[in-house]
Amino acid sequence: MHSDVLARRALLKSAACGFGGLALAGLAGKSASAATSPYQARPTLFPARAKRVIFIFMQGGPSHVDTFDYKPRLAEEHGKKLAFKDARKLAKTGMSGNEQVMMSPWKFKQYGECGRWASELFPSIAQHVDDLCFVHSLHTNGVAHGPSTIFLHTGTTNFVRPSMGAWISYGLGNENENLPSFVTINPSLGNGGPRNYGNAFLPAHYQGTTVGRAGQPARDARIQFITNDSVPLSEQKRQLELLSSINADQLARRSHDDELSAVVNSYEMAFRMQMHAPEITDISKETKATQDLYGIGVKETDEFGQQCLLARRISEAGCRFVQVSYADNTANPRWDQHSKIQLHATHAQATDRPVAGLLADLKARGLLEDTLVWWGGEFGRNPFTQGADGRDHNPKGFTHFFAGGGMKPGFSYGATDEFGHEAVVDKMHMHDVHATILHALGLDHEKLTYRHAGRDFRLTDVEGRVVKDLFI
Incomplete structure (x- = not known):
């Protein structure tokens, strides 16, 4: 079989991975699919x-x-x-x-x-x-x-x-x-x-x-562990940018991996939360x-x-x-x-x-x-x-x-x-x-x-x- 011909098994495997995304898109008349995050x-x-x-x-x-x-x-x-x-x-x-x-x-x-x-x-x-x-x-x-x-x-x-x-x-x-x-x-x-x-x-x-x-x-x-006082924020941001580029490469090859996608998003969410969550959870204010x-x-x-x-x-x-x-x-x-x-x-x-x-x-x-x-x-x-x-x-x-x-x-x-x-x-x-x-x-x-x-x-x-x- 030529390399540019998609085998039936590979086709089914690739198509099946997209079913979860189709279900999400179907929510609210497919309006949810418009979300970028x-x-x-x-x-x-x-x-x-x-x-x-x-x-x-x-x-x-x-x-x-x-x-x-x-x-x-x-x-x-x-x-x-x-x-x-x-x-x-x-x-x-x-x-x-x-x-x-x-x-x-x-x-x-x-x-x-x-x-x-x-x-x-x-x-x-x-x-x-x-x-x-x-x-x-x-x-x-x-x-x-x-x-x-x-x-x-x-x-x-x-x-x-x-x-x-x-x-x-x-x-x-x-x-x-x-x-x-x-x-x-x-x-x-x-x-x-x-x-x-x-x-x-x-x-x-x-x-x-x-x-x-x-x-x-x-x-x-x-x-827990919402802040990291041992590493300057600028350094943390640099680390996150490097990690994000590595993760982006991984996601490009495993785009339907829900757990990997969730981990990547959690890193980005965690970084943003450092700026906001400590103050929000501090009731002493x-x-x-x-x-x-x-x-x-x-x-x-x-x-x-x-x-x-x-x-x-x-x-x-x-x-x-x-x-x-x-x-x-x-x-x-x-x-x-x-x-x-x-x-x-x-x-x-x-x-x-x-x-x-x-x-x-x-x-x-x-x-x-x-x-x-x-x-x-x-x-x-x-x-x-x-x-x-x-x-x-x-x-x-x-x-x-x-x-x-x-x-x-x-x-x-x-x-x-x-x-x-x-x-x-x-x-x-x-x-x-x-x-x-x-x-x-x-x-x-x-x-x-x-x-x-x-x-x-x-x-x-x-x-x-x-x-x-x-x-x-």
Whole structure:
């Protein structure tokens, strides 16, 4: 065979390498292909209500019936044994199906002009109910922390799929090319760990950048090795230029090597970040009044207050998706009170003022209008006891709240039954949550796809619907 004739095997090999690029070009009507950099901002499919998301992850499953889903029937039936559908099947251990109803240890009252109910666990967040959009009818897949946490972040429990932040980065690119488009602050190493901020089969550019890790003091939550004080900046720039020329030669011969391309881009991003990231992650530059707003300097709230303030600074600088996690690396995560539900008070005290401070700060800066704040855990908890004074996991009905990003303020959507055991009115699955958040960002969850292993994948798989009733 002549050397200038392309063998069939070589043709198939070369053509197949381009399929990932074709899938990327297909996003948003092929508009994404116009981007000269994987970090460049991309147009939305339709006008977006939000430019960015801050997800406040409450690891372990806060009890909705003790926080924001008021159920007076629990007090009326307290101590009685009643039949609850599927209680035995869904519970981890010790359930018979006839379970003892347990009232909330905390009092509820109505707040704001909208009159939304909140327990005394969250007195600071309760002052912002007129800005909040509550969803009381959530349900999800998975009864254990691992599967439900992975499902919350990736939309699946049994495959390695891209995380939501990676999908958003892939769909929208960056607002600021000097920063990653997806940052996760102090993520947990357990219950999925890196899968919860990974890119899976999406191009490696879109994986989350970690700032700190769960269990690490917030003051140490920084991007590691972001500066190099031992080498002058001019020398670093010269080194980068030499390295870039070598990498360009490599890429010319391996143009479809995703990992190599990601490494090359990461070098260039890292150099730009040296100029910007240290200042952005330095919360000491904030005024004392702002730090006080988040509870920084107060023993109970200092740690999570620093994380929430850091999230605001990173988001304000142009990051598309910022996650801040109230999390640890233990077998039983923080909100996981199978016994002693009273410990919810400790976690509420640690997070209430920082979250309220974040809401107030965003609103004062005019950022809440186009920043979607999302608060919640992987599931809720049961309205009956586990042991003497605990509650087991409940994926059948629970509450999240949203703020900003075009969501209706002072609004309540859906409902659980009179005990809070199961979503019964306007049920909203976690796939629907993902579809609705993508819609707020100007993305169609059915068109945000990537072809892998012979099929098109998306965050919502083959399900999900946009709940337009949540929007103004």
